[in-house]
Amino acid sequence: xxxxxxxxxxxxxxxxxxxxxxxxxxxxxxxxxxxxxxxxxxxxxxxxxxxxxxxxxxxxxxxxxxxxxxxxxxxxxxxxxxxxxxxxxxxxxxxxxxxxxxxxxxxxxxxxxxxxxxxxxxxxxxxxxxxxxxxxxxxxxxxxxxxxxxxxxxxxxxxxxxxxxxxxxxxxxxxxxxxxxxxxxxxxxxxxxxxxxxxxxxxxxxxxxx
Amino acid sequence: xxxxxxxxxxxxxxxxxxxxxxxxxxxxxxxxxxxxxxxxxxxxxxxxxxxxxxxxxxxxxxxxxxxxxxxxxxxxxxxxxxxxxxxxxxxxxxxxxxxxxxxxxxxxxxxxxxxxxxxxxxxxxxxxxxxxxxxxxxxxxxxxxxxxxxxxxxxxxxxxxxxxxxxxxxxxxxxxxxxxxxxxxxxxxxxxxxxxxxxxxxxxxxxxxx
Numbered sequence: 001x002x003x004x005x006x007x008x009x010x011x012x013x014x015x016x017x018x019x020x021x022x023x024x025x026x027x028x029x030x031x032x033x034x035x036x037x038x039x040x041x042x043x044x045x046x047x048x049x050x051x052x053x054x055x056x057x058x059x060x061x062x063x064x065x066x067x068x069x070x071x072x073x074x075x076x077x078x079x080x081x082x083x084x085x086x087x088x089x090x091x092x093x094x095x096x097x098x099x100x101x102x103x104x105x106x107x108x109x110x111x112x113x114x115x116x117x118x119x120x121x122x123x124x125x126x127x128x129x130x131x132x133x134x135x136x137x138x139x140x141x142x143x144x145x146x147x148x149x150x151x152x153x154x155x156x157x158x159x160x161x162x163x164x165x166x167x168x169x170x171x172x173x174x175x176x177x178x179x180x181x182x183x184x185x186x187x188x189x190x191x192x193x194x195x196x197x198x199x200x201x202x203x204x205x206x207x208x209x210x
Numbered sequence: 211x212x213x214x215x216x217x218x219x220x221x222x223x224x225x226x227x228x229x230x231x232x233x234x235x236x237x238x239x240x241x242x243x244x245x246x247x248x249x250x251x252x253x254x255x256x257x258x259x260x261x262x263x264x265x266x267x268x269x270x271x272x273x274x275x276x277x278x279x280x281x282x283x284x285x286x287x288x289x290x291x292x293x294x295x296x297x298x299x300x301x302x303x304x305x306x307x308x309x310x311x312x313x314x315x316x317x318x319x320x321x322x323x324x325x326x327x328x329x330x331x332x333x334x335x336x337x338x339x340x341x342x343x344x345x346x347x348x349x350x351x352x353x354x355x356x357x358x359x360x361x362x363x364x365x366x367x368x369x370x371x372x373x374x375x376x377x378x379x380x381x382x383x384x385x386x387x388x389x390x391x392x393x394x395x396x397x398x399x400x401x402x403x404x405x406x407x408x409x410x411x412x413x414x415x416x417x418x419x420x
Contacts, residue, residue, distance in 0.1 A: 003217045007239070007286070010217055011279060015246040017253035019352075023359030026243050029217070030363065033236050036225040043227035069221060076217070142229075145373040149233030152373075153240065156366035163355040163362075166417050207376050 001077050019087070024079035024114075027160035028121050032072035034153035035128045038065040041135040041143045041150070054138045061131045068128045072157075075121055079164075082114040108172060115168035115181060118161035122188040125158040129195040136202045148203035155196035162189055211287050229297070234289035234324075237370035238331050242282035244363035245338045248275040251345040251353045251360070264348045271341045278338045282331065282367075289327045289374075295320040318382060325378035325391060328371035332398040335368040339405040346412045358413035365406035372399055 002010060002021055014021055042062035045051045051058070089106035093099045132154060136147035165185050169178045212220060212231055224231055252272035255261045261268070299316035303309045342364060346357035375395050379388045 006216055007213045007220055008283065011242055011246045011283065014243065015249035015253065015276070015279065017250075017256075019250075019254060022250065022353070023247060023356040026247060026359050026363060029243070030240070030366070032221055033224065033239070036221045037233060037236060039225035040227070040229075040232065043225065044229060046227075066225070069225065073218065073221065143232070145377040146233040148373045149236050149370040152366045152370045153236060156240070156362045160359040160362045163358045163413065163417065167355040170417065170419070203373065207373065207380065209380070 002080060003073055003076055020080040020083045021076075022080075022083070023160055024083060024118050024164040025076045027118055027157050027164060028072050028075035028079055030153045030160060031121050031125055031128065031157035032069050032076065034125075034132065034150045034157060035065045035069035035072055037146050037150035037153065038128065038132045038135050039069060041139040041147050044143050045135070045138075045140040048140065051138075051140065057134065057138065061134050065128065065131045068124055068131070071124055072121065072128075075117055075124075079114075079117045079121075082110065082117050085110040086114050108174070111168050111171045112174070112177065115165050115172065118164035118168075119181065119184065119188075121161040122158050122165070122185065122192070125154045125161070125192050126188060126195065128154050129192060129199065133195065133199045133202070136199045136206075141206055144203050144206040148200055148207075151196045151199035151203070155192055158189060158192035212290060213283055213286055230290040230293040231286075232290075232293065233370055234293060234328050234331075234374040235286045237328055237367050237374060238282050238285035238289055240363045240370060241331055241335055241338065241367035242279050242286065244335075244342065244360045244367060245275045245279035245282055247356050247360035247363065248338065248342045248345050249279060251349040251357050254353050255345070255348075255350040258350065261348075261350060267344065267348065271344050275338065275341045278334055278341070281334055282338075285327055285331055285334075289324075289331075292320065292324040292327050296324050318384070321378050321381045322384070322387065325375050325382065328374035328378075329391065329394065329398075331371040332368050332375070332395065332402070335364045335371070335402050336398060336405065338364050339402060339409065343405065343409045343412070346409045346416075351416055354413050354416040358410055358417075361406045361409035361413070365402055368399060368402035 039062055042058045045058045089110045092103040092106055094103050132150040162185055172178055249272055252268045255268045299320045302313040302316055304313050342360040372395055382388055
């Protein structure tokens, strides 16, 4: 599993001449980093007298951001696994008409699966950004920049995942599937941009002391 | 060293109730991920007949992006180390006037050092984005989304690092230092936005087949 490798080894494998892990796994990792930073701000807020009023809310956010971080972490490996299945499908024999048909069907099926993984990353981003907003607004003010970096990593995860959804949709011939997923993708991108901008505005005001 | 921990452990330590590692180390990691993806696109381009014309250029980009990835990786740990020094300075005794003066001076000195680490991240981002642009334009077209994710991670690194520079500047009383660094920061942010937008435009055109 990629996530059980050291950060240095992960970077080395990413940089290597193997196409996986690639940008899809990085999108999921960026999401995990964003969720982990929101959890950190919760942990630096809970138990502090000054923030006693929001203690309950922070505990609830903490639980949700921990779950989201775990979900993103699973997707780091899942993205690479599904990508490897696409590569396997392309490697199937294509000598007879029957083989060609089976290979083409396998490519379509695995590529659809591969498109759904980054789409899942995008959906989790929207949930995680809602949590980042709570910690930016109500969490420990000394960790305002961490709430901001959380939002930035989540937004980056969403845009990065979108590129990976689209490069997969390009190889899919089911136009209904593509149209539906493209619509979903556009809506998720729009929401993540608006939500991360909101979080960053709160953070920048706190940092500049306005 | 943080970078010798597994990805899962890094995420756990990030999420913990210790303020370091925090957003500053994540900014440097985001830069490392961006540089590693540019290296990957070079590796997936070099040796391919179709890209023989750009082989020399790709080899040169590869060497530079490997160096930048190593530089970002060093800054992941350096950010946490310098942050811990700031915490130590705040912990110095403040019982006598002499102690108070020493403590205040130590806080100023360590905070200046802490501000310079994310500023270094931002400078490396500009160099790394220039390389991402080359691989987006001339690298293996099948890896276009990876070049795009590279640019997104680098841009996120720059914005995230900027928040960390600013939160440190807030605690520094040397107005000349702050003014000079704020000016540098604004210029780096502007360049990184413009450059990453350019790379993403190239990538989106390639992905949509325009």
